[in-house]
Amino acid sequence: AKRKKRSRQKPGVSPLVYSRFLLENGVFLSLMDMGKDLPEYEEIPVPLQLPELEESFRELLRTRSGEGRRLAQKLLSVFLNFMMAYPDQPYGHKPVVHPDTGQALFAAEDSGLPEEQTEKDRRTLEIVCRKVSAGGRMLLYVNWVCLGSRTRLKRFLTDAGVRAEIMEDTVPPRKREEWVANHLRQGMQVMIVNPAKIEKGCASVRTPYFV
Incomplete structure (x- = not known):
């Protein structure tokens, strides 16, 4: 049996658009062009025994x-x-x-309970509390949001006297900057969030420390 091929024209833009309309009316920048004005960033891995x-x-x-x-x-x-x-x-x-x-x-055996702190929890709290006590604000990144890690960390921080808030995934992108500003005015010291939700950097200036 013969195989039939079906072609479909996909939407596109003519290269003429670039040369005729964009070249003289646009500014094209790379990250290297702006590097001298970006805030300094240092990443410090923290090894742990677990x-x-x-x-x-x-x-x-x-x-x-x-x-x-x-x-x-x-x-x-x-x-x-x-x-x-x-x-x-x-x-x-x-x-x-x-x-x-x-x-x-x-089948992995349970080696802890939700209300118990692991060594990773204790080290995280130590870093956060030290920065907060010095007057700083913190961003606490939590990748595995489906595990309840954000709720546990907020409870541990609250018990330690730290004002922590969780930016839920339900906050729409256009409202996230406003959400951050409102909670900072209310005294938020630590923001717990999935890093994918603020990858555009909406809170990096207000909270310059990341964990």
């Missing part, structure tokens, strides 16, 4: 070593996401199952 997670990770490695190469490739993203999320929430994770049979291959 003994409460060590056994679960060892069990994970033992499980992975017994898998076939093909199965390991299928489960790579699942295991990677688990290993990245577990230090923030060392409890309540569902078992990793075989993608074809549904059989449980690995």
Whole structure:
């Protein structure tokens, strides 16, 4: 049987638009052009010893070593996401199952409770409280928002006497700058947020410290 091909014209812009309308009426800048006026940025990794997670990770490695190469490739993203999320929430994770049979291959044991602070929590609180006590404001980035990490951190900070607020994902982009300004006027010292929601830098000047 013959295969039929169907062509479809996609929308586009003629290159003439650039030379005829934009070249003389536009300004084109790269990040390098503005680099001298950007605020200084320094990233400082903080290594931690997490003994409460060590056994679960060892069990994970033992499980992975017994898998076939093909199965390991299928489960790579699942295991990677688990290993990245577990230090923030060392409890309540569902078992990793075989993608074809549904059989449980690995089930992480809980090494903590929601109300307990991990070593990562304690170190985070130490850094934040030190900056806040010196009169600074902080941005607290939380990537795994579905784990309840933001609520836990806010509770820990509140118990430590720090005024923390969570910028929920439901705040529309056009309202985020206003949201930040309003909460700063109300005394916010720490903003807890998913970094993807403020990647345009709406709060980086007002809160120059990131954790």
